[in-house]
Amino acid sequence: MSKVEDAAKTKSKAKPKPKAKGQNKIGQVMRNKGLSTRRRIIDQTMLLLRETPAHRLSSADVARACGLTPPALYLYFAGVPEVVLARLEEIMTLRHPYMDMLEEPWPETQLWDRARRFVRAYAAYWQEYEVALHYRNLMSEQGDERFMRMRVEMTKPIGKRLEQRVADSQQSGFIPKELSVPETAGAALSLVDHCAATASSPYGSFGDSRWDRDRFLDAAAFMLIGMVRGKYSSDEEAAAAAG
Numbered sequence: 001m002s003k004v005e006d007a008a009k010t011k012s013k014a015k016p017k018p019k020a021k022g023q024n025k026i027g028q029v030m031r032n033k034g035l036s037t038r039r040r041i042i043d044q045t046m047l048l049l050r051e052t053p054a055h056r057l058s059s060a061d062v063a064r065a066c067g068l069t070p071p072a073l074y075l076y077f078a079g080v081p082e083v084v085l086a087r088l089e090e091i092m093t094l095r096h097p098y099m100d101m102l103e104e105p106w107p108e109t110q111l112w113d114r115a116r117r118f119v120r121a122y123a124a125y126w127q128e129y130e131v132a133l134h135y136r137n138l139m140s141e142q143g144d145e146r147f148m149r150m151r152v153e154m155t156k157p158i159g160k161r162l163e164q165r166v167a168d169s170q171q172s173g174f175i176p177k178e179l180s181v182p183e184t185a186g187a188a189l190s191l192v193d194h195c196a197a198t199a200s201s202p203y204g205s206f207g208d209s210r211w212d213r214d215r216f217l218d219a220a221a222f223m224l225i226g227m228v229r230g231k232y233s234s235d236e237e238a239a240a241a242a243g
Contacts, residue, residue: 038076040066042090045083049131054080054138081139081146087132088150098122102161111225119192119221120214122158126196137197159189165228174230188227195220 022035044065048057057080063073077083098121106114126133136154139147163185169175175184199213 034076037066037068038086041068041073041076042083042087045080046087046131049084049135054135081144084132084135084139085146085150088136088154091129091132092154096121096125098125099157102158106165111229112221115225116218116221119195119217119224122192123196123199123213123217126200130197130200134197134201155189155193158192159185162188162228169229176230184227188224191223191227192220 041062045057045062048061048065052061059073059077059079060070062080062083063070066073077086098118101114101118101121104114136147136151140151163181166175166185166188167181170177170179170181195217199216
């Protein structure tokens with residue numbers, strides 16, 4: 001029996017322990033070669049998902065593209081979903097520009113400009129990581145709890161910021177007190193996330209006509225302002241009213 005088989009047998013008898021970072025599935029510490037192989041698997045999977053429908057891509061396809069045997073791939077990932085989860089975890093560790101735009105003040109005189117910049121930055125984020133994010137949403141909507149949790153964790157910071165903006169607007173009397181702050185913020189988050197996903201899709205529209213991407217995102221920003229502020233005035237109108 002090889003060391004790999006022996007380690008796998010020992011692990012199956014023992015109580016499973018959380019896998020530490022830098023280890024493969026059977027608990028071996030990955031050196032440079034192992035880390036490089038893991039990286040190649042993730043990158044190749046993302047490339048394949050651009051060309052192959054998610055439900056048709058198999059672990060064998062990924063292994064073949066990486067020059068590995070299926071058993072060798074299984075040392076790193078149980079299957080395609082686990083590869084995508086690993087990529088999503090990487091994306092979560094990064095600081096994305098849209099968060100800076102969401103966290104900066106949105107004064108009344110710059111409301112349109114700030115909302116527009118945020119929506120476009122979030123759409124750019126979606127476009128950069130569209131393969132992993134579309135896969136996440138697909139699996140989440142099919143009831144995979146791992147991807148459902150990942151979707152919640154990845155969008156939670158946005159929801160919290162939008163919730164604070166809704167609460168402030170309600171306190172100022174711009175949003176009816178009958179509306180629930182968390183649910184209103186959740187609807188706003190759903191709007192932004194769905195519009196960004198649509199703008200990054202290869203189709204880019206519904207129905208027969210194709211949309212202009214920038215105008216579509218501007219419409220999303222307009223609706224976002226209405227949901228988190230309860231009213232809309234152009235930046236020029238707001239400046240005139242303030243002055």
